[in-house]
Amino acid sequence: MSAALRSQLEQGAQQLNLGLGVAQIDTLMAFLDLLQKWNKVYNLTAVRDPQEMMTHHLLDSLAAVPALRRHVASLGRQPGERVAQLDVGSGGGLPGVVFAVCCPEVDVHCVDTVAKKAAFLQQAAVSLKLPNLKGIHARVESLKGPYDIVSCRAFASLIDFTTWSRGAIAPQGIWFAMKGKKPDDEMAALGADVQVFHVEHLQVPGLDAERCIVWLRPIG
Numbered sequence: 001m002s003a004a005l006r007s008q009l010e011q012g013a014q015q016l017n018l019g020l021g022v023a024q025i026d027t028l029m030a031f032l033d034l035l036q037k038w039n040k041v042y043n044l045t046a047v048r049d050p051q052e053m054m055t056h057h058l059l060d061s062l063a064a065v066p067a068l069r070r071h072v073a074s075l076g077r078q079p080g081e082r083v084a085q086l087d088v089g090s091g092g093g094l095p096g097v098v099f100a101v102c103c104p105e106v107d108v109h110c111v112d113t114v115a116k117k118a119a120f121l122q123q124a125a126v127s128l129k130l131p132n133l134k135g136i137h138a139r140v141e142s143l144k145g146p147y148d149i150v151s152c153r154a155f156a157s158l159i160d161f162t163t164w165s166r167g168a169i170a171p172q173g174i175w176f177a178m179k180g181k182k183p184d185d186e187m188a189a190l191g192a193d194v195q196v197f198h199v200e201h202l203q204v205p206g207l208d209a210e211r212c213i214v215w216l217r218p219i220g
């Protein structure tokens, strides 16, 4: 991987104030390398150009890390107590792998219906030495949890995402949906058993595009 890509990653991480160490930057670069190599064989993502993978996948996912960390801190867990996160429809590991690198106190399970994608994620956990990352080959509808945080990016409408993952979320858990433009229509289509409690706008370094996180919680 080129020095220019690494420098773009370092600058982006700095701009987002992530305080990543050299080892974390190394791991993210190694992930980009893995994604690029396996993509040729496994067709993990439509994005093929490494430069575009950096902005549209890595930096895009990193932009959500401050929000995730803030929520994890708000849970007030004791030192050593783990937080359980499910990343739904992870595909090539976005944002799940990035979250696992940046938040070692969170156990990130990445579920995907496509066997080769789940196998890639399992392989990534071993190669990148991330004991807090796991790939699961399943439909999210079949998972039980309980997960404290259920995330997704580019997965499905909010109603499908929350309905399909309802069995996996803890009673006090939250959904964290990464979206482009604020999805007003999808929010209006939600039933009374789901509450949107925050919509947070994000700025992705090097990407001039609208991004937001829709935060939701189960009701009842």
Ligand SMILES: C[S@@+](CC[C@H](N)C(=O)[O-])C[C@H]1O[C@@H](n2cnc3c(N)ncnc32)[C@H](O)[C@@H]1O
Residues within 6 Å of the ligand: 045, 088, 089, 090, 091, 092, 093, 094, 095, 111, 112, 113, 114, 117, 138, 139, 140, 141, 152, 153, 154, 155, 164
């Ligand atoms: C558009 S891709 C998004 C991948 C990744 N999150 C990203 O942002 O690049 C959606 C992924 O959801 C997976 N998927 C679709 N339905 C699913 C289900 N019911 N349970 C788990 N994964 C599912 C697909 O196999 C696909 O990999």
